[in-house]
Amino acid sequence: MRKGENGMNHKKTSRLTQQVVFVGPAILFFILIIAIPFVLGLYYSFTDWDGISGKATGVGFDNYKQIFMHDSSFRDSFWFTAKFTILGVVITNVAGFFLAYLLTKPLKTRNFLRTVFFMPNVIGGLLLGFIWQFIFVKGFSALGSATGISFFNLPWLGTENTAFWALVIVFVWQTAGYLMVIYISSLNNVPKDILEAAEIDGASRFQVLRSIIIPLIMPAATVCLFLAISWSFKMFDLNLSLTKGGPFGSTESVAMNIYNEAFSKNRYGLGTAKAIIFFVIVAVITSLQVKFTKSKEVEA
Amino acid sequence: MDITKRYRSGTIVTEILMIVLGIVFLVPFYFLFVNSVKTFGDLLTSAAALPKSIEWGNYSRAFDITNFPTALWNSVLITVVSNVLLVVICAMAAYYMVRNNSRFNRFLFVIFVAAMVVPFQSIMIPLVKVTSTIGLMDSIPGLIICYLGFGVPMSVFLFHGFVKSIPLEIEEAATVDGSNAYGVFYRVVFPLMKPMLVTVFILNTLWIWNDYLLPSLILQSGKLSTIPIATFAFFGQYTKQWDLALPALVMGVLPIIVFFLFMQRYIIEGITAGAVKG
Incomplete structure (x- = not known):
């Protein structure tokens, strides 16, 4: 009887040891790097912390009131980010899908082309932004004077409107290939017999695309929209190196606005309040999107 | 016809x-x-x-100014060490969480999934406070610890989905042969997880190698650099000096492009597998 009890105890402690050995390190790093800063951020968002003195006095909802009522730069950066996200997400998904659609046809160069379209994605946003800075400033004007096409002679990074589109262009160039890879694997899983049956029934290519292929690849669209929304909403590196938020702060993303509030203006309390608002917005938008596109998914 | x-x-x-x-x-x-x-x-x-x-x-001048070998070495070191540790830590955690489906482990899984939507910028300000309090600033091990924390949710999530597909019978056979839980994991389960190890390795490499914001916050003093940090510092000093900037950019993008061309098949497979699970 006693022996049995000891055995039970022994089993229990060894299970606890196993839990600690297997899961402990992951929990430790997670708590240290994500959970604690997250909780601290919530706390600091209700204070006037300046980051230097280490003193933080509670100010209630003042930071949030300030942001919602008086902070026009945050509002501007929010609208910029929203506009950028909508256009960037739609264009890169359409581009990624059509690249995938055309590169699942039996082209001789298709493997090579897949490599080409994917390649920009392996380079980080910071370096890409600097590379494109050269292209917008020097490369395009060289192409403009060689071809006479006025598109290339625009002051790309100099005006608010063109700087916005410059960011969209680089974003699509960078991300379309990644989404293409996901759409290709999904297109390859569309059953051939359904496509053949539709063709025999006389469906046009557009009808097949609209009524069969697109509904069947909705799971991939769920993932691709999710990825594109989170990339564009959280854009920072590319923004920093290509436009630095300019001209006149017109292309300052929310992420950059938060960064500047804390690390340039030393208003850490206000910055953390913005960061919390940012988190809530990202969480709400991405979960709504996943819920919405999931409801559009069908089985073959 | x-x-x-x-x-x-x-x-x-x-x-x-x-x-x-x-x-x-x-x-x-x-x-x-x-x-x-x-x-x-x-x-x-x-x-x-x-x-x-x-x-x-142009190249030799840019090479000297950016101190390219140091930046390259730091980038490689940070990426490789973070990756190896992440893969081991997260594979172990995910395996145990699937096989011991306790209430705590289910709760933990939900927390990890929820953490995946938290944007880095939402917690970066207090993160700087935490890392400087415990002495992780301006050090490469400190930066690696940050990557371990930020890498945990998604890596655990990907492994978690994969472990579910490994049949339990294989492990039971090994247990009968007298292996304990650790032995079963390292000799039997870990090798079976190879496809997902590759996926996690690829996704984390592309992220860590190219990351600018986190290293810029942790390596603040500017004594230590990675390739993105060195490039940014360079542009701050030599604005519009394109004859130096462009060679610096070529050297910056070359390692990851070479990596991509060699590992292309795995990268494509890794992204596909990561997306299906995600």
């Missing part, structure tokens, strides 16, 4: 269109490489043309 003919000519049109589009996609790389070996004057007057003379001296 007619149908196949029409089909073929349609394919050729598509093929040509796609090749043209592919060339357009490569134009930025053309500008980058061609202008990196021009003299400053040549580069300003004719950016689209091939170089009149090839100036390798």
Whole structure:
């Protein structure tokens, strides 16, 4: 009887040891790097912390009131980010899908082309932004004077409107290939017999695309929209190196606005309040999107 | 006969269109490489043309200014060590969480999934406070610890989905043979997880290698650099000096492009697998 009890105890402690050995390190790093800063951020968002003195006095909802009522730069950066996200997400998904659609046809160069379209994605946003800075400033004007096409002679990074589109262009160039890879694997899983049956029934290519292929690849669209929304909403590196938020702060993303509030203006309390608002917005938008596109998914 | 003919000519049109589009996609790389070996004057007057003379001296100057070998070594070190530790830590955690489906472990899984939507910028300000309090600032091990924390949710999530597909019978056979839980994991389960190990490795490599924001916050003093940090610092000092900036950018992008061309098959598979699970 006693022996049995000891055995039970022994089993229990060894299970606890196993839990600690297997899961402990992951929990430790997670708590240290994500959970604690997250909780601290919530706390600091209700204070006037300046980051230097280490003193933080509670100010209630003042930071949030300030942001919602008086902070026009945050509002501007929010609208910029929203506009950028909508256009960037739609264009890169359409581009990624059509690249995938055309590169699942039996082209001789298709493997090579897949490599080409994917390649920009392996380079980080910071370096890409600097590379494109050269292209917008020097490369395009060289192409403009060689071809006479006025598109290339625009002051790309100099005006608010063109700087916005410059960011969209680089974003699509960078991300379309990644989404293409996901759409290709999904297109390859569309059953051939359904496509053949539709063709025999006389469906046009557009009808097949609209009524069969697109509904069947909705799971991939769920993932691709999710990825594109989170990339564009959280854009920072590319923004920093290509436009630095300019001209006149017109292309300052929310992420950059938060960064500047804390690390340039030393208003850490206000910055953390913005960061919390940012988190809530990202969480709400991405979960709504996943819920919405999931409801559009069908089985073959 | 007619149908196949029409089909073929349609394919050729598509093929040509796609090749043209592919060339357009490569134009930025053309500008980058061609202008990196021009003299400053040549580069300003004719950016689209091939170089009149090839100036390798641009490279050696940029190489010295950015202190390229140090930046490259730090980037490699941070990426490799973070990756190895992440893969081991997260594979172990995910395995145990699937096999011991306790209430705590289910709760933990939900927390990890929820954490995946938390943007880095939402917690970066207090993170700086935490890391400086416990002495992780301006150190490479400190930066690696940050990557371990940020990498945990998604890596655990990916492994978690994969472990569920491993049949329990294999482990039971090993247990009967007398292996304890650790032995079963390292000798039996870990090798079976190889496809997902590759996926996690690829996704984390592309992220950590290219990351600028986190290292810029942790390596604040500027004594330590990674490739993105060195590039950014360089642009701060040599604005518009494209004859130095472009070679620096070429050196910056070359390692990851070479990595991509060698690992291409795994990268494509890794992204697909990661997306299906995500």
